[in-house]
Amino acid sequence: MYPRTITNLIECFKKFPGIGEKTAERLALSCLNMEDEALELFANSLKDSKTKIKKCTRCGNLSEEELCPICQDKHRETSVICVVEESKNIVLFEKIGTFNGVYHVLGGLISPLEGINPEDINIDKLIKRIKEENIKEIILAVKPTVEGETTALYIRKLLENTDVIITKIAHGIPMGADIDYIDPLTLEIALTDRTKIS
């Protein structure tokens, strides 16, 4: 019973993950109360997201230019690469502010179940970078799932005969968490990977 434009908007919002019928309706209707400029910017940004956003040719991060801002930054320690699954992981690492290396975005994890093979993700370019860019260390920062472990294992295998140091970020009990509520697997890893206190 809504006019066509509203029905279209509802359908568009429903295409997003986690947005159902009711939420889509609410979002579509709230567009009607928005400022002209806000809607204009929104519409243009949506179109730009297809045309302007590319992948950094070096690391695969989202970028509007040939190289992403991090790869362009001359103050970065380019011999340390932090390997992440998605661009949005970079945002988190950058928020800490202490990591000064560069990144490499895989754009996915190896998953035979979902039909994602090593050649489907950005591994080739990582190996090429390691060979060409004088890399000292790669830090594997993928999530600790079957897919993440498989991907980490695969990359480690490929780099077996090189001098590059391969590390992975620590898994264990999150800061501030109550040990009572930690799952046994995490606790086991936390115990195995215990560090010496000085």
Added chain:
Amino acid sequence: MYPRTITNLIECFKKFPGIGEKTAERLALSCLNMEDEALELFANSLKDSKTKIKKCTRCGNLSEEELCPICQDKHRETSVICVVEESKNIVLFEKIGTFNGVYHVLGGLISPLEGINPEDINIDKLIKRIKEENIKEIILAVKPTVEGETTALYIRKLLENTDVIITKIAHGIPMGADIDYIDPLTLEIALTDRTKIS
């Protein structure tokens, strides 16, 4: 750390009610995986929502034309008006499918606390319709809050000296609800408004 277009998109999504930082980020990034046509339709619908969507000059419902589809429909019983707060309430009534009258959208409820006075909502036009359109009955279908009751009372007062029948939709226990969980006020109304079973 995201490119400008993505940051813009995140900001745009954050303007919607109930959408926070994390959700906005997730939605903005999922735009990158959408089909070109879907994004194009989305962007155009957003712009259209400002230009094409008007209010029906008769009932105040959202419409792309001078009169909304319901007011244009010649098979409607135009002597019965169901008075609702918002356009989206009409969608619910239309889903039942048994109401064949027309509607009137107030576009808000009287609320002295929020500074919404009778002249701020679409009451004048309702009174004008009742005088001009040979209306037999108006059904007040506003929500049972202080604002809803105030608005209903105000409309009833305005129509005191007319022959129009004023009714309001029944309040009581929802179908299928467990009486144990019903608030005392609803139970009181349900008791007062009890109907005879034949």
